[in-house]
Amino acid sequence: MALTKQTVTDKIEIVGQFNHIQVREAIQVLEDGQVISQSYHRYVVAPGETSNDAKVQAIIAAVHTPDVIAAYQQHLQEQTEL
Amino acid sequence: MAGLYLNHVKVAEESGGVVSLPNTVQFNNLKIGETEVINSNRQIQNITGLKIGETEVINSNRQIQNITGIDFGSSSGTGTPSSNLLDDYEEGTWTPVSGAGTLIIADTPTYTKTGRHVFLTAVFTMPTQTNTDQARVYGLPFTPKNNGSNSEYGAGLGEHNYGSYITLCIDSGSSIILFRPNGSSSTTYTNVSGKNFRFSISYLTDS
Numbered sequence: 655m656a657l658t659k660q661t662v663t664d665k666i667e668i669v670g671q672f673n674h675i676q677v678r679e680a681i682q683v684l685e686d687g688q689v690i691s692q693s694y695h696r697y698v699v700a701p702g703e704t705s706n707d708a709k710v711q712a713i714i715a716a717v718h719t720p721d722v723i724a725a726y727q728q729h730l731q732e733q734t735e736l
Numbered sequence: 737m738a739g740l741y742l743n744h745v746k747v748a749e750e751s752g753g754v755v756s757l758p759n760t761v762q763f764n765n766l767k768i769g770e771t772e773v774i775n776s777n778r779q780i781q782n783i784t785g786l787k788i789g790e791t792e793v794i795n796s797n798r799q800i801q802n803i804t805g806i807d808f809g810s811s812s813g814t815g816t817p818s819s820n821l822l823d824d825y826e827e828g829t830w831t832p833v834s835g836a837g838t839l840i841i842a843d844t845p846t847y848t849k850t851g852r853h854v855f856l857t858a859v860f861t862m863p864t865q866t867n868t869d870q871a872r873v874y875g876l877p878f879t880p881k882n883n884g885s886n887s888e889y890g891a892g893l894g895e896h897n898y899g900s901y902i903t904l905c906i907d908s909g910s911s912i913i914l915f916r917p918n919g920s921s922s923t924t925y926t927n928v929s930g931k932n933f934r935f936s937i938s939y940l941t942d943s
Binding site for chain 1 (some may be wrong): 777826827828829830831847859874875876877878879881882886887905909910911912916920922941942943
């Protein structure tokens with residue numbers, strides 16, 4: 655009976671006007687290769703941000719184009735304060 | 737008396753994915769083996785596994801699974817999304833990340849997503865900084881819905897040691913937490929340097 659732990663990126667979604675990339679990681683405990691426990695960890699990659707995950711990096715390259723990054727930065731600058 | 741075994745007995749008609757039981761078929765006090773699965777009030781009970789087609793919707797732990805949502809409104813049958821449809825639930829953790837320096841996280845930041853509503857918690861200390869840029873914390877678990885106005889999603893601050901009134905907010909359509917003293921203009925990394933914040937934030941997401 656061998657217990658192991660692994661983290662896998664099990665869901666990647668592109669959402670919203672600025673192609674935010676939502677990433678879900680499943681943190682799994684396995685017994686003899688079978689998942690016996692699992693929890694989730696999430697993060698969002700906004701245009702202009704990076705990720706250490708190779709799969710996410712490939713999606714960043716595809717959807718966070720210079721135009722999208724510029725539009726998102728413009729959006730942030732337009733958020734006026736009271 | 738020996739048991740009566742029925743195999744492949746057709747008691748329903750299927751049309752367009754809808755299964756209809758004829759009025760002439762009644763189940764009262766139906767047992768499978770020694771287990772009563774339909775009681776005298778015609779309520780289904782003691783189900784430890786139920787399939788619809790090839791999909792198991794109640795598993796052996798008596799948990800409902802593989803469903804696409806719970807519709808609290810009247811079903812029109814058109815297949816269009818309903819504002820009464822609860823179609824997601826998830827719990828997990830997230831990691832707040834400072835835009836400058838490394839913040840110190842206490843406890844484990846958590847999130848709970850129910851439908852489009854995200855509720856998250858965190859306790860952290862901002863890094864010691866002399867950076868005068870706008871202080872930002874990244875790492876939200878879901879993208880906030882863009883409703884057009886900024887600072888739309890504010891935090892409930894349980895405790896902090898900033899020294900005077902301050903609130904945390906998320907800009908609509910961005911994935912950044914900002915710090916707003918006096919409830920207005922954002923402040924800098926320098927001003928929140930080394931400060932501790934214990935809070936929760938609720939916001940809406942598109943996903």
